[in-house]
Amino acid sequence: MRRHAVLLVLIPSLAGSLAPGLFAQQKLERRFAVDSNVSIRITNMAGTTRIIGWDRDSIAITGSIAPGASFFGGGKGGFAKLGVERSDETLAAPGSTLEVRVPRGARLAVKSGTASIEATGLTGELQCVSVSGTIQVDGGLRLLVAESMDGNLDVGGPIGVSRITGGRGTVTLRDIRGDILATTVAGPITATRGMVSRAHLETISGAISYEGDVDRRGTLETVTHAGDVTLRLPATIAAEFELQTFEGKIETDLFPKGRVQHRPADGSPWTFATAGGGAQVSVRSFKGTIRVLKQ
Amino acid sequence: MSDLVRRAQDGDEEAFGALYRSHVGRVHALCLRLAGDAQAATELTQDVFVRAWEALPSFRGESALGSWLHRLAMNVFLGSRRARGRREKRVFGTAEPQLLERPTELSPAGAGLDLERAIAGLPEGARMVFVLHDVEGYQHGEIARMAGIAEGTSKAQLFRARRLLREALNR
Amino acid sequence: MTCAELRARLDAYVNGTLSSAETAAFEAHLDTCAACGDFLANAAERPQELNALPRSVEPDADLWPAITGRLAPRRALRRGIPVPAWALAAAAVLLIALSSGATVLLLRSGTHAPVTLSSRLEGVEAEYAAASDDLGRTLEKARARLAPETLATIERNLATIDSALAESRRALAKDPANGVLEQLVVAAWRQKLEFLRRAAALSTET
Numbered sequence: 135m136r137r138h139a140v141l142l143v144l145i146p147s148l149a150g151s152l153a154p155g156l157f158a159q160q161k162l163e164r165r166f167a168v169d170s171n172v173s174i175r176i177t178n179m180a181g182t183t184r185i186i187g188w189d190r191d192s193i194a195i196t197g198s199i200a201p202g203a204s205f206f207g208g209g210k211g212g213f214a215k216l217g218v219e220r221s222d223e224t225l226a227a228p229g230s231t232l233e234v235r236v237p238r239g240a241r242l243a244v245k246s247g248t249a250s251i252e253a254t255g256l257t258g259e260l261q262c263v264s265v266s267g268t269i270q271v272d273g274g275l276r277l278l279v280a281e282s283m284d285g286n287l288d289v290g291g292p293i294g295v296s297r298i299t300g301g302r303g304t305v306t307l308r309d310i311r312g313d314i315l316a317t318t319v320a321g322p323i324t325a326t327r328g329m330v331s332r333a334h335l336e337t338i339s340g341a342i343s344y345e346g347d348v349d350r351r352g353t354l355e356t357v358t359h360a361g362d363v364t365l366r367l368p369a370t371i372a373a374e375f376e377l378q379t380f381e382g383k384i385e386t387d388l389f390p391k392g393r394v395q396h397r398p399a400d401g402s403p404w405t406f407a408t409a410g411g412g413a414q415v416s417v418r419s420f421k422g423t424i425r426v427l428k429q
Numbered sequence: 430m431s432d433l434v435r436r437a438q439d440g441d442e443e444a445f446g447a448l449y450r451s452h453v454g455r456v457h458a459l460c461l462r463l464a465g466d467a468q469a470a471t472e473l474t475q476d477v478f479v480r481a482w483e484a485l486p487s488f489r490g491e492s493a494l495g496s497w498l499h500r501l502a503m504n505v506f507l508g509s510r511r512a513r514g515r516r517e518k519r520v521f522g523t524a525e526p527q528l529l530e531r532p533t534e535l536s537p538a539g540a541g542l543d544l545e546r547a548i549a550g551l552p553e554g555a556r557m558v559f560v561l562h563d564v565e566g567y568q569h570g571e572i573a574r575m576a577g578i579a580e581g582t583s584k585a586q587l588f589r590a591r592r593l594l595r596e597a598l599n600r
Numbered sequence: 601m602t603c604a605e606l607r608a609r610l611d612a613y614v615n616g617t618l619s620s621a622e623t624a625a626f627e628a629h630l631d632t633c634a635a636c637g638d639f640l641a642n643a644a645e646r647p648q649e650l651n652a653l654p655r656s657v658e659p660d661a662d663l664w665p666a667i668t669g670r671l672a673p674r675r676a677l678r679r680g681i682p683v684p685a686w687a688l689a690a691a692a693v694l695l696i697a698l699s700s701g702a703t704v705l706l707l708r709s710g711t712h713a714p715v716t717l718s719s720r721l722e723g724v725e726a727e728y729a730a731a732s733d734d735l736g737r738t739l740e741k742a743r744a745r746l747a748p749e750t751l752a753t754i755e756r757n758l759a760t761i762d763s764a765l766a767e768s769r770r771a772l773a774k775d776p777a778n779g780v781l782e783q784l785v786v787a788a789w790r791q792k793l794e795f796l797r798r799a800a801a802l803s804t805e806t
Contacts, residue, residue, distance in 0.1 A: 283802065338760055341782065404578075476657060544647070592644045
C-alpha cells in the first residue's frame with residue numbers, strides 16, 4: 135500500500151507541538167529519490183543510527199522517534215539532509231532509532247552525541263562524529279573519517295583511506311588496508327589482519343597491538359607515551375626497523391636465534407633490518423614496552 | 430657547589446669562562462677521541478659548552494661539575510651520531526651504519542702509529558665503544574644503555590677495536 | 601649462531617667482511633653467552649699504551665670567542681630553594697585546574713626572567729602555549745552550552761594528555777641535552793593542541 139509522505143511528515147511535527155508524551159514512540163517511514171553519489175547529512179544525537187548501503191538510487195528511512203522529538207528530512211539530486219531534532223537535549227531524554235538505506239556510493243556526514251552509529255555496505259565516503267556514541271563500520275569504503283571522544287570505534291575493512299580519532303574508547307581495526315591514521319588519547323588500538331601501505335597509530339596511554347603485514351614499500355609508524363606496543367609481523371618480513379623507547383624496553387624475536395631484549399637509555403633508537411629491508415617500521419614510546427614478534 | 434658555578438648559573442659569563450678554561454682540556458680530549466678528527470672535535474667541544482650554559486641552572490651539585498660536563502659531552506656526541514645515523518641509514522637500507530664500516534687504510538710505514546692516530550683510525554662504532562670502555566672506564570652495561578646498543582654489540586665492538594689497534598700499533 | 605660458529609668468524613668480524621645478518625647474529629650471541637664474552641675479553645687485551653694517554657688535550661685554537669658568541673644572556677635567578685629549571689623555563693605556563701566539575705584553562709605568565717632551558721624549545725613551547733590558550737578561551741566561552749557529561753569527557757581526556765606532557769617535561773629537565781626527549785615534549789604539546797581543537801570544534805558545532 136502506498137503511503138503519502140506528506141501525511142507522515144505531519145505526524146512527527148504534530149507530536150512536537152502537542153504535549154510531549156502524548157504520543158509514544160512514533161513509527162517512521164520515508165523515501166525519496168537521489169543521485170547515486172548523493173551527499174547526505176544525518177543528525178541524531180541520542181539513540182541509534184543505522185546506515186545501510188544498497189543498490190538503489192534512493193534514500194529510505196525507517197525507525198522510531200522518541201516522544202518530544204521530531205524528524206526532519208528531505209532532499210533530491212545530489213544533496214539530502216535528515217535527522218532528529220529534540221527540544222530536550224539532556225542525556226536523560228530518550229533517543230530515537232533511525233535506519234537509513236542509502237545508495238552505496240553516497241558521501242555521508244553523520245553526527246551524534248550519545249547515539250551509536252552503525253554503517254554497512256558502503257563504498258563511498260563516510261564521516262561520522264560522536265561524543266560518546268559507539269561507531270561501528272563495515273565494508274569497502276573509499277574514505278572513512280570517524281571520531282568519538284568517549285565511544286568505542288570498531289572498523290572493519292577494507293577501507294582505502296581511514297582517519298580514526300578516539301579518546302578513551304577502544305579502537306578496533308579489522309582487515310585494514312591502504313592508508314590509515316588512528317589516534318586515541320587513552321583508548322587501546324587493536325588492529326588485526328592488517329595489510330597497510332601507510333599506517334600511523336598513535337596513543338598517549340593506550341596500548342597498541344598490530345597484527346598483519348606491511349606493504350613492501352610501505353610504512354608502519356606507532357607512537358605512544360605510556361602504552362605498550364606489540365607488533366606481530368610475518369616472520370619473513372623484509373623491513374627496516376627503528377624502535378625507540380625512553381624508559382621502557384624492547385623485545386624482538388625476529389632475529390635468527392630467538393628472543394632478544396634491548397634496554398636503551400636516553401631514548402636512542404635501536405635500528406636493524408630484516409631480509410635486506412623494504413618496508414619501514416618505526417615505534418616510538420616514552421615508557422611503553424615495545425615487542426616486535428613473529429606471527 | 431663552588432661560587433664560580435653559582436655565579437655562572439646566575440648568568441655571569443666571566444665565571445663561566447673560568448669554568449670553561451678549567452674543563453675544556455678534559456672535554457676536548459673526550460670529544461677528540463669520540464669524534465675521531467680534530468675538526469669535528471672542535472665543533473663538538475663548542476656545542477658541549479653552549480649546551481652546558483643552557484643546562485647549567487639545572488645542575489644542583491650532586492656530582493662534580495667535571496662529571497656532569499662529561500656526561501653532557503657524551504649526550505651531545507650521541508645525539509649528533511643518532512641524527513647522522515638516521516640520514517645514513519636510508520642510503521644503505523641496513524642496520525646500524527657501523528656494520529658497514531671497514532677499518533681505515535692504515536699507513537704501511539714502519540714505525541708504530543701514534544696511539545691517538547690509531548684510535549682515530551678505528552671504525553666509528555668500534556671507536557666509540559673503545560673510548561667509553563678502555564679510555565673512560567665504563568662497563569658494557571652502561572655503554573649499552575648510553576649508546577642505545579645491545580651489550581653483545583658493545584663486547585663485540587670492543588674486541589674489534591682492540592684487535593685493530595693492536596695491528597695498527599704493531600706495524 | 602653457535603659458540604663454534606662465532607669463534608670461527610672472529611677475523612671476519614674484525615675486518616668487517618661478515619654480512620649484516622651474520623654481524624647481527626654474532627653480536628646477538630654475545631648478549632646471552634657469557635663464555636664467549638669472556639673469551640673475547642681475553643682474546644684481545646686493553647692496550648697497555650693507554651696508560652700513557654693524556655687525560656686532557658687542549659684544543660689547538662682558543663674556542664672561547666666562538667662559544668661566547670653563542671651564549672644566550674641570562675639574568676639572575678631568585679636565590680633560595682633551588683627551583684627546577686623547567687618550572688621557570690617557559691615564558692607562559694599552561695595549567696589545567698579542575699574546579700567544581702568544570703574545566704578551567706588558565707594561562708599564567710612567569711613572573712621571573714625566563715631561564716633558557718633550551719632557547720629553541722622555549723620558543724616552541726611559548727607558541728604551543730599561546731595556541732592552547734586561544735583554544736582554551738573558545739572552550740571556556742562554550743562551556744555553558746556543553747552537556748556536563750561532555751565536559752567530563754573532555755576533562756578526563758585532557759588530564760591524560762597533561763599528565764603525559766608533564767612527565768615528558770620532567771624527564772627533559774633531568775637530561776636537558778637530550779634531543780630525543782625534546783622531540784617527545786614537542787610531540788606531547790602537538791597532541792594537546794590537537795585535542796583542544798577537537799574539543800573546541802565539538803563545542804562550537806552544537
